[in-house]
Amino acid sequence: MHSNWIKPLLLAAAVAALAGCATSKEELMPHGGRTMQDIWHQAAGDGGSGQVARRQLLDARQSLRRPLTDADVQAAPAEQMRYTRTAANEIHHQFPRLLNPDLVMYVYPHLAGTDPVPVPGYSTVFPLYQRVQYAMPGERTEAY
Template sequence: MLSNLTKTLALVVAVALLGGCATSKEKLLPHGDNTMMDIWNQNAGDGAIGGAGQVARRQLLDARQSLRRPLTDADVQAAPAEQMRYTRTARNEIHRQFLRLPNPDLVMYVYPHLAGTDPVPVPGYTTVFPLYQRVQYAMPGERVEDY
């Protein structure tokens, strides 16, 4: 019983595979006189051939129109101030947009010791060095005051 089912399943798979190879290339990918630019123009709405281009053009215009909105009086009045924020002037040229993050100094005491191949006494001393090796900057709008 199991071997009959296996044979039948194998036969169905073989017929399906051979049936897929029976399609001709010309039937699957027909050649025509249109170039890719012609096909693009027809479907994008710029072509004069057929009505499909006009439908696509109308749909494109409708989609654009739905995204547009008229400017209100408040938008028109706020536009110069909004544009000035992005304009470089002598006043805002020196404004630092990326502020430096705090880099506290660490104080270290070095105890008296002997140094070198010929042990030479070195007296104790205090030294100061920054906590971070590099200068770190904050992103615009990031909090930089003392925590």
């Protein structure tokens, strides 16, 4: 009972496979008389030198430009300094310091020394970690 529909299906698949092999490249994908070099020259413009395309690109860029104002000229050095690479800002950006919060401790009044001398209460500040720690390049330093 199963062979009734399997044989026509196999026959249709074989005919489709053979029909796919019977077509020619020219019939399937005609390319005309143009070569890749012709297409390149047409896109570059002006017979391949590219002068027309370059001129159009420069005209488009020129239309987007605006003149600098005096305020822009005056602010330029300060603006450029933010982007200037120095050894100091490279180190600070690549290896930022990790947070080392200060702890405030209150010392209660007490007696100190071999002769018990009264010491009044006082507050002192010290860092949580003994040493300054640095993050590795790319390590996340902000809070999660």
